Amino acid sequence: xxxxxxxxxxxxxxxxxxxxxxxxxxxxxxxxxxxxxxxxxxxxxxxxxxxxxxxxxxxxxxxxxxxxxxxxxxxxxxxxxxxxxxxxxxxxxxxxxxxxxxxxxxxxxxxxxxxxxxxxxxxxxxxxxxxxxxxxxxxxxxxxxxxxxxxxxxxxxxxxxxxxxxxxxxxxxxxxxxxxxxxxxxxxxxxxxxxxxxxxxxxxxxxxxxxxxxxxxxxxxxxxxxxxxxxxxxxxxxxxxxxxxxxxxxxxxxxxxxxxxxxxxxxxxxxxxxxxxx
Ligand SMILES: Cc1ncc(C[n+]2csc(CCOP(=O)(O)OP(=O)(O)O)c2C)c(N)n1
Numbered sequence: 284x285x286x287x288x289x290x291x292x293x294x295x296x297x298x299x300x301x302x303x304x305x306x307x308x309x310x311x312x313x314x315x316x317x318x319x320x321x322x323x324x325x326x327x328x329x330x331x332x333x334x335x336x337x338x339x340x341x342x343x344x345x346x347x348x349x350x351x352x353x354x355x356x357x358x359x360x361x362x363x364x365x366x367x368x369x370x371x372x373x374x375x376x377x378x379x380x381x382x383x384x385x386x387x388x389x390x391x392x393x394x395x396x397x398x399x400x401x402x403x404x405x406x407x408x409x410x411x412x413x414x415x416x417x418x419x420x421x422x423x424x425x426x427x428x429x430x431x432x433x434x435x436x437x438x439x440x441x442x443x444x445x446x447x448x449x450x451x452x453x454x455x456x457x458x459x460x461x462x463x464x465x466x467x468x469x470x471x472x473x474x475x476x477x478x479x480x481x482x483x484x485x486x487x488x489x490x491x492x493x494x495x496x497x498x499x500x501x502x503x504x505x506x507x508x509x510x511x512x513x514x515x516x517x518x519x520x521x522x523x524x525x526x527x528x529x530x531x532x533x534x535x536x537x538x539x540x541x542x543x544x545x546x547x548x549x550x551x552x553x554x555x556x557x558x559x560x561x
Contacts, residue, residue, distance in 0.1 A: 285499055289332070291561065293498045296366065297327040298557055301527055303362035305542075305550045307378045307385075313541045314379075316531050318431060319359035321462040321495065321522040326363040328501045329427060338368040341394055347424050348413050350398045352406020352440075353431035353460065354388040355539070361385050364395040404437025406430065407457060411447050414455040414515075425509070428457045433465025436474040441486070447515040448487025456508045457488075457517040460495065462524035466538045483517045495520030528553060 285293070300323045308314030330336055334347040351360050358378070365375055370384055370393070377383030384393060388401030398409045410428035417424050434440065447455055459479065463470055476482070483490045489511040493500040501520070508516035524538075525531030528550055531540070542550070 285332075285502065290498055293324075293327045293331060295561055296331050297323040297498070298527075298554060298561060299366060300326060300359060300362040302551075302554055303365060303375060304358050305547065305554065307358050307361065307375050308542050308547075309376075310542055310544050310547045312379070313539050314358055315355050315539045316358075316528065316542075317464065317524040317534070317537045317539075318353060318356040318460065318462065319362075320526045320528060320531070321460055321520075321524050322356060322359045322429065323526065324496050324498050325429070325458060325460075325501055325520060326359050328498050328505070330363045330367055332498075333502060333505055334427070335424065336367065336395075338364075338395065341369070344420075344422060345424050347427065348397045348410070349427045349429070350406045350410045350413070351389055351400055351429050352410070353403065353429060353434055354400030354406070356429075356431075356460075357385070357387065357389050357401075360389060360396070361393070364393070367395065369393075369395040403431070403434040404439040407440050407443035407447075410455055410457070411443050411450075411452060414447070414452045415450060417454055418452070424454070426455045428455065430457060430459050431465070432459060432461050432463060432470045432476075432479070433474070435459070435476050435479065444483070444486045444488065451513045452515050453512050455515045456505060457515065459483075459517055459519045460522055461519050462495075462522040464524040464533060464535055464538070466535065468535050480519060483519075487514055489514055489516040490519065491516065492519045492521065495522035496526055527557060 378385040491504040493504040504518045531537035
């Protein structure tokens with residue numbers, strides 16, 4: 284259980300991550316705002332509270348690993364890694380430019396990134412391999428994998444789900460960012476996969492649900508997952524795509540939309556209003 288101060292600190296970090304998203308997207312360029320913003324609280328909770336992760340010890344064998352399987356949401360992970368001190372803030376402004384460190388999808392050349400992702404469906408397999416290797420090494424580190432709800436239509440993901448259960452991998456916690464939208468519309472209209480909780484349970488996983496914008500609930504779910512032995516865990520995060528940006532919430536246009544000057548100012552104004560109340 285977090286103290287009120289700890290909770291406020293993490294809420295402020297989530298807000299800062301959203302400011303960083305706005306800075307990275309800038310004006311006149313596109314960026315994956317929607318699926319990044321839905322993960323701000325999860326990134327804050329993991330990198331700034333839960334994970335054994337130190338920017339000064341990125342090769343520490345005992346570090347916890349985070350694999351962003353929905354790699355198009357890289358901006359939110361870049362924001363978290365920047366706030367952790369993995370690279371200078373100047374890099375945020377050079378995101379997705381030819382000579383910049385931060386490319387459109389996670390790459391191993393970026394300090395703190397553990398896996399190349401972006402082709403949806405692969406991150407859980409990569410995470411499973413990491414978790415099995417850690418277990419062989421008797422290494423207590425955990426692996427966290429973050430998937431999207433649109434991504435649930437990828438077949439490879441279900442192969443990894445079966446294999447993780449078969450091998451009783453309990454040092455792996457997956458997150459399903461259930462923001463109900465994918466690139467061009469509502470997930471249920473494009474490729475409906477009902478009863479995700481029952482599906483993951485049937486595949487042999489322990490399933491917990493949490494409000495993905497409530498840091499207490501996220502951390503309770505993460506801690507519960509750690510107590511589960513002999514099977515992997517998935518946390519279904521009930522989230523809002525584009526959270527805290529009224530023009531983007533549940534609006535597929537901001538899956539990877541362009542910010543005009545007006546939208547940019549609006550985004551900052553809305554975050555300033557949240558800041559004033561925190
Ligand atoms: C294998 C593969 N097919 C298609 C794409 C293109 N693509 C990028 S994002 C996206 C939608 C993903 O939806 P979801 O997993 O729900 O992500 P979120 O809405 O949370 O951003 C698609 C289809 C891709 N990156 N990889």
